Every structure is written in structure tokens, then in C-alpha cells.
Amino acid sequence: MGAPPQEAMPVLRVMRRPRRETAMGYLFISPWIIGFIVFVAGPLIASLIISMTDYNLLSSPQFIGLQNYAHMFGDANFWLSLQVTFYYALLAVPIDLIVALVLAIMLNQNVRFMPLFRTIFYLPALLPPVAISMLWIWILNPAYGILNTFLKTIGLPQPQWFLTPQTTVPGYVIMSIWGLGTWMVIFLAGLQNVPAELYEAAVLDGSGVWAKFWHVTLPMISPVLFFNLVMGIVGAFSFFTQAFVIGQGTGTGAGVSNSGLFYALYLYQKAFSELQMGYASALGWALFLIVMLLTLLVFRSSALWVYYGGESSR
Amino acid sequence: MKARSAAGPHSVRVPVFGGARRRVYRLSIYLLLMATSFCFLIPLFWLISSAVKPSDQIFVFPQVWIPHPAEWNNFTIALTSLPFGQFALNTLTIAVLVTVGNVFSSAFVAYGFARFRFPGRNVLFIVMLATLMVPGQILLVPQFIMYYKLGWINTFAPLIVPAFFGSAFYVFLIRQFFMNIPPELKDAAYIDGAGEWTIFSRIYLPLSKSALTAVAIFSFQGAWNDFLGPLIYLNSQKLYTLQIGLTEFEGIFHSNWNYIMAASAVIMLPMIVIFFIGQRYFIQGILMSGTKG
Incomplete structure (x- = not known):
């Protein structure tokens, strides 16, 4: 009716x-x-x-064709900034994603005081990156910082962190773990969307904790994992504020021997310190193409490991 | 023990060892949660502890965790050495306008995407989502040149004006929320002779308070924490935001970690306060992006 x-x-x-x-x-x-x-x-x-001009904002742009792009190939700092960014992405994205997922699983347990724990884990993610950078320069101070004190206590070597090229990027990675709250909450949302029946069915089949994680949780949240992976890659190439503030704060500019010369920082230097607007635009387009290519790669591979079966068509 | 016998026949399903196992499980979860919380909180404790250290307790080893005496005066010294009041006012002006712009323009656009069928809608929606994938760095130079030609450099305009044209992520969030409002409400209002603006402002906006609050909190936080924008567009000190002011401060008080930590703590504080006031909206906002429309 x-x-x-x-x-x-x-x-x-x-x-x-x-x-x-x-x-x-x-x-x-x-x-x-x-x-x-x-x-x-x-x-x-x-x-x-x-990107096809020579332009310094003050005089009129000169058309120079693809020279900016050609110049990139011979620019050692361009390759260095790619290397720094990829090194960071390859370390930070997998580590942050795994830690964020583990924390989300912990927060998805049915015990009391959960809102409190959720708040604590998430809090650092929303603090101003400039202030956080200041804090971490101090925490990672080789002589008086608390991380090295802790490492000394448990008998591990104490790196020079931002003051030596080898450990500059790992320093940024450690800092990123502290601020992974947003990824964690996105995972948590994904976990809460997993139908309880699936777990009940798994238990009836006699699955243990590990089997449940491997055969239920992971496939069901693989779309979320995929989203976070793509955003993580884009994020690494946009990594700027911390790189700028810590470079300046440690007096190293972009890290010792440019070991903290992230791609976005290099682009900024070219555009706003040297006013090479044409070259900076070419760097921008190169960045765009790299990110698109990587995203496409992740999309292509996603067919192998992302499970969309549970979703309705609309 | 008592509890289980009181539970009666319903407890039959739980094996005898279930209670003990469950207790071990709970205990280990709590231990894990508390250990992790400790790791997350230690840096903040170190921040506060450093902020109130007298200058002779900074570079000492082993570190002083509880400064004695606590030097609360550090906050005064830190905040009066640069016009932080002016910086705070600038930041607040920008953040409030950005928030207002984002909430209203995004809700407006979201209503268009959620409640009308028109040719090109789906394509435009996908284009909008695709812009989320465009790295901001590529837009930096051309946008700067555009604002330069407009004479907007060294004004707040480049930081505020774009917020009034709908932000892709917020439009997406609000649209998801609008999709869950039953269309019958709108149809009923039509029959009563209400126009689109009335339906939007009198039905949809009031029903979406939680989504709009989440967007407001996110945009305020984004504007408050923004560094790159103010760094590029603001040159004179009287226009600086807190974030720029803090880097300036660091340049002057290099390695006076007590003052730097004091200033950092103060700049973090509003975010912490907002988070505790609106935390359910924060989490909800992110959860909302996961619900299907």
C-alpha cells in the first residue's frame, strides 16, 4: 500500500x-x-x-621551452630531494601504518576507559606542527634529549639525530609516529564497520586470534589500508613544515649536507628564496607526475590485495 | 565467582576457564594501553617540565624532570619578548573567518550535490574528490603569482578568501551526512511551499549540527596550525600568525629551551582545549567520512 x-x-x-x-x-x-x-x-x-619560462616575478617571463625540465636531470639537489623524500616515505609510511593499525585494534577492544585512551593516542595529531617540531628538536637533542637518555638506559647506541646526515630522516620518522593519530582513527572507523557476524562465524569455525585478524580483520579493512597508503605517499611529498622548522631550528638549513632536503622544501627554496618561479613550477609538475604514477601503481596493485566484496554498489 | 552463579543459566555458554582467561586478556589490554599512553604523554610532560625550568636546569645530565623551583615566570618572558598578543589576534581573525567560510560554503555546495539530480553531477563530484589527490605544492607558485598580481601579498586575503568557495573534503563530509536525511522531509516542505533556501537553512543545517561542528573544528584547527600559507604570504611582523611568530622567536632565543617550550606550550593550548570540548566531533567527523552515502 x-x-x-x-x-x-x-x-x-x-x-x-x-x-x-x-x-x-x-x-x-x-x-x-x-x-x-x-x-x-x-x-x-x-x-x-x-614551467616553460624563466621567471623571477620582477621581470617579465621568458619562454624557454623544456629547458627547466632538462635542467632537472642535471640538478644534483633535485635527485637528492627525491632520495630524501623516498627514503622518508619508505620508512615512515609502512611503520606509521602498522603502528596505527595495531593501536586501532587495541582501541577497538571492549574494555573500560576507552574514550580516555583514544583521546591520549589522538591528541598529538592535532597539535601545531611548528610547536611539535620545536619539541622534537629538543627531545632528539643528542646530549640532553630524553630519547637518547632512554636509549642509553636500555643499552642501545645514541644517534646524533638531526645533527648527522645518516639519522636525520629516521629522526623525522620517529616524530611522525607520535602524530599518527589521524590514521589510527581512520583505521578505527574501518574496524568498527566490520560486521560482528563475521567474527562470530570465525569463532564457530574455531579460529584463533591470529586467524581472525588474518582472515577477517585484514581483508575487511583493506580498503581503508589502501586509502591510508595513497594518502601517506601524497603526504610524504607534501612534507614541509617540520622539514622547514627543524632545518631552521637546528641551524642546518635543510639538515646537515642537505640530508633533510625534502622535495617540498626544495621547491619552496627555489620558488621563494631564489625566486625561480619557472623552475619551481617544473618541480611542481614533476612532483605531480611522480605522485600520480605512484598512486596509479598502488591502484593497479590494489586489485591483488584490496577486498571490496562487502560493499554495496552505491 | 558470585557474579557468575547469579547470572544463572545464561552463563552456561561460557566455559569455566573463560572468566580467568578473560581477566588475563583484560589485564594485558590495560597494560598495553597504559604503556602506550605513557609513550604518547611523555613528550608532553617533557614539554611542560622544560617550560618551567630555571635556565640553569636545562643543560644538565641526568635531566631534571620536576624542576625545582618551577619557574612560571618563563611564560611571561617568552610571551612578552615578541608581540604574541598581536600574533594571537591575527591567527584568531584568520581562523574564525576561514571556519565561517568553510562551514557555510561547504554546506551550501554539499546541499547541491546531495539533493539535486542534474546532468554532470556525478562527474563533477568525482572531479571534486580527485582534487584531494592533487599535491598542494604544485599550486603554490601559480597561486602566489595570482595573489601577487592582485596585490594580495602581505594581506590575510590569500589565507581567507579560498575558504569561501567550498573545500572538497568538507563538502564530501557534509554531503555524506545530508544523504542520510530522509528526502521525505524535503518533499513535505515542498508541498508546504518552502523554497530551496528555506529547506536548506531551516531543515538541513539544523539537522546536521554535529557534521557542521566537526567541519568547524577541523577548519579552525587547520587554520590555527597552518604554517606554509602565512610563511609565504605575510611579510610584516604586525601580520604574523602565532606559528610564524614561534619560528621567529626560536631564531632569537636559540637553545633557550625553557622559553621555546613555554611559547610552544601556550600555542598548543587552544588546540588541546578545543579538542577536549569537541572531541566527540573530532572522532565522529573522521568516522563520518567512512559511512557510505
Whole structure:
């Protein structure tokens, strides 16, 4: 009885005012369309054009074709910044993801005081990166910092962290673990969406904790894992504030012998310290292509390990 | 023991050793949680402890954990050495305007995506989500040149104006929320003769308070913590935000860790306060992005 009118309503609506609906729809999304053209699409195209010029903002741009891109191949600092960024991404993304997942599983247990623990684990993620960077320069101070004191207590070697090229990037990685709260909460959301029946079925099949994790939890949250992986890669290439503040704060600029020259930091230096707008734009496009390529790679491989079976089509 | 016998026949399913095993499990979970909490809190404790250290207790080994006497005056010294009041006011101005802009423009756009069917809607929605994947660095130079040509350098405009054009992630969040509002509400309002604006502002916005609050908190936090934007666009000290002010401060008080930690702690404080006030919205906001529309 109730079904026919419910079915009829949308049809009626579409038939009666399709043009009005289109107009209203575009009216409501118009701020975003304008913003997209002015702040994203326009700059993206402009960036491509600027990347083919020699432009220092003060004199008019000179068209130089692909010279900026050619120059990149011979630019040692470009390769170094790629190396630093990849080194960071290869360490930080897997470590952060694994730790975030383990913490999320801990937070998904049914025990008391959980909101308190959740708050504590998440808190560092929302603190200002500048202040956090200051704090970690001090924590990782080789002589008076607390991390080396702890390492000494348990009999491990005490690195010089930001003051020596070999341990600069690992220093950033340790810092990133402290602020992984957002990833952890995204995992937690994924864990809470896993239907309880699946676990009950697994228990009936006699699965242990490990089997449940391997055959239920991991496949069910693999889309979340995938999302975090892609965002982690993009994030590594946008890693700027900490690199800038710590480089400046330790008086090393971009780390000893540029060992902390992250890609975004190098782009910033070229654009805003040296006013090489053309070259910086070329660096921007190279970054865009690299990130797209990596994302595509992750997307392609995702067919092998991401499980979407539980999702409805809409 | 008592509890189990009181539970009666329902406890039959639980094997006798279940209680003991469950207790061991709980204990180990608590131990793990507490050990991890300790690791997360130690840096913050070190921050506060360093912030109130007299200058002669900083570079000592072994470290002083509880400074004696606690030098609360450090906060005064740190915050009066640079015009931090002005910086705070600047930051607050930017953050409030960004928040207002983000919440209203994103809700407006989200309503368009959630409640109308029109040609091109799905494509545009996917384009919008795709912009989340574009690394901000590539837009840095052309945007800077654009603002430079507009004469907006050394004003707050480049930091505030874009917030009024809907932000992809927030539009997505709010749209998810709008999709869960039963369309019958809108249809009923139509029949009563309400216009789209009325339906949007009188029905959808009030029903989405939690989503809008989450977006407000996220944008405020984003604007408060932003560093790159103010670094590029603001040159004169009277326009500095707190984050820029803090790096300036660090440059002056290099290795006076008590003052640097005091200033850092003060700049973190508003975020901590906001988090504790709105923490359920924080978590909810992230959980919301996972719900399907």
C-alpha cells in the first residue's frame, strides 16, 4: 500500500521540474565550481605554462621551452630531494601504518576507559606542527634529549639525530609516529564497520586470534589500508613544515649536507628564496607526475590485495 | 565467582576457564594501553617540565624532570619578548573567518550535490574528490603569482578568501551526512511551499549540527596550525600568525629551551582545549567520512 506513492514521487519530481532542478543544483554547487576554476584548474594550467619560462616575478617571463625540465636531470639537489623524500616515505609510511593499525585494534577492544585512551593516542595529531617540531628538536637533542637518555638506559647506541646526515630522516620518522593519530582513527572507523557476524562465524569455525585478524580483520579493512597508503605517499611529498622548522631550528638549513632536503622544501627554496618561479613550477609538475604514477601503481596493485566484496554498489 | 552463579543459566555458554582467561586478556589490554599512553604523554610532560625550568636546569645530565623551583615566570618572558598578543589576534581573525567560510560554503555546495539530480553531477563530484589527490605544492607558485598580481601579498586575503568557495573534503563530509536525511522531509516542505533556501537553512543545517561542528573544528584547527600559507604570504611582523611568530622567536632565543617550550606550550593550548570540548566531533567527523552515502 505504502510502496506505490514512494516509487511515484521521485519520478514525478524528475518529470515535473528537471530544468529547475538542474538550475538549482548548479546554483548550489557554483561556489565550488568557481573555486575549482580559480584556485585549482587555472593555477594547474598556469603552472604548466610558467614551467616553460624563466621567471623571477620582477621581470617579465621568458619562454624557454623544456629547458627547466632538462635542467632537472642535471640538478644534483633535485635527485637528492627525491632520495630524501623516498627514503622518508619508505620508512615512515609502512611503520606509521602498522603502528596505527595495531593501536586501532587495541582501541577497538571492549574494555573500560576507552574514550580516555583514544583521546591520549589522538591528541598529538592535532597539535601545531611548528610547536611539535620545536619539541622534537629538543627531545632528539643528542646530549640532553630524553630519547637518547632512554636509549642509553636500555643499552642501545645514541644517534646524533638531526645533527648527522645518516639519522636525520629516521629522526623525522620517529616524530611522525607520535602524530599518527589521524590514521589510527581512520583505521578505527574501518574496524568498527566490520560486521560482528563475521567474527562470530570465525569463532564457530574455531579460529584463533591470529586467524581472525588474518582472515577477517585484514581483508575487511583493506580498503581503508589502501586509502591510508595513497594518502601517506601524497603526504610524504607534501612534507614541509617540520622539514622547514627543524632545518631552521637546528641551524642546518635543510639538515646537515642537505640530508633533510625534502622535495617540498626544495621547491619552496627555489620558488621563494631564489625566486625561480619557472623552475619551481617544473618541480611542481614533476612532483605531480611522480605522485600520480605512484598512486596509479598502488591502484593497479590494489586489485591483488584490496577486498571490496562487502560493499554495496552505491 | 558470585557474579557468575547469579547470572544463572545464561552463563552456561561460557566455559569455566573463560572468566580467568578473560581477566588475563583484560589485564594485558590495560597494560598495553597504559604503556602506550605513557609513550604518547611523555613528550608532553617533557614539554611542560622544560617550560618551567630555571635556565640553569636545562643543560644538565641526568635531566631534571620536576624542576625545582618551577619557574612560571618563563611564560611571561617568552610571551612578552615578541608581540604574541598581536600574533594571537591575527591567527584568531584568520581562523574564525576561514571556519565561517568553510562551514557555510561547504554546506551550501554539499546541499547541491546531495539533493539535486542534474546532468554532470556525478562527474563533477568525482572531479571534486580527485582534487584531494592533487599535491598542494604544485599550486603554490601559480597561486602566489595570482595573489601577487592582485596585490594580495602581505594581506590575510590569500589565507581567507579560498575558504569561501567550498573545500572538497568538507563538502564530501557534509554531503555524506545530508544523504542520510530522509528526502521525505524535503518533499513535505515542498508541498508546504518552502523554497530551496528555506529547506536548506531551516531543515538541513539544523539537522546536521554535529557534521557542521566537526567541519568547524577541523577548519579552525587547520587554520590555527597552518604554517606554509602565512610563511609565504605575510611579510610584516604586525601580520604574523602565532606559528610564524614561534619560528621567529626560536631564531632569537636559540637553545633557550625553557622559553621555546613555554611559547610552544601556550600555542598548543587552544588546540588541546578545543579538542577536549569537541572531541566527540573530532572522532565522529573522521568516522563520518567512512559511512557510505
